Amino acid sequence: MKNEKIYPDSGVELKPFMSRYYDSVMNIASFGFYKSFIRKAIKNSEIQENDSILDLGCGTGRNASLMLKYVGSNGSLKGLDISKNMEKQFHSKFKNDKRAEFINQRIDIQFDLGQKFDLVFISFVIHGFPHEIRKIVIENAYRHLKPNGRFIILDFAEFNMKKMPLLHKWIFKAIECKYAFEYITHDWKSILSEKGFQKFSESFYMKKYVRLLVATK
Secondary structure (H helix, E strand, O other): OOOOOOOOOOOOOOOHHHHHOHHHHHHHHOOOHHHHHHHHHHHHOOOOOOOEEEEEOOOOOHHHHHHHHHHOOOOEEEEEEOOHHHHHHHHHHOOOOOOEEEEEOOOOOOOOOOOOEEEEEEEOOHHHOOHHHHHHHHHHHHHOEEEEEEEEEEEEOOOOHHHOOHHHHHHHHHHOOHHHHHHOOOOHHHHHHHOOOEEEEEEEEOOOOEEEEEEEO
16 A cells, blocks of 8 residues: 555654655644754754764754754765655755765664764654664664764653643643653663663753653764
């Protein structure tokens, strides 16, 4: 069936309309907060000049455009996604910027690009996979990092949904898939440690429901 989802219960596999207008939808849905929040998170990622970046589930390239401001003329970014609509928007953003490259590649299966990166970044994607698939994504990140390279996960933090205020709980249930409900219950530092990562740091946003988690190879 055309446009059939790989994971029917996932919320990160977007329908054509959502993928076509994703940035605009996120701005409206967040009452404009999404734009400033992403800018702050990217700044807190402490991206260095000349970094090479692998952006897993890069979408339209919105995050990539922010990250490339920090890497200078000799930095680079490869964005991976499987959405044709996202690919078109990515190419439109970076048609005159040779530092950015789009690759049509699933991140939920093992792959090898034959290149090591200073930083692997993933934003609000990993929570939308079944747990065993998340482990594959983490292994892909580890495989593509240089020694002392950093894996940055911008996604939901760990929290008890039962303790959320009613309004926050209603919003979370309304917009998120069942995989997200389970994602927030895991100890992600322990999971990443089991895959070889260490030296963790974190920053929190949105009343600590969202976290920027940095792990070092």
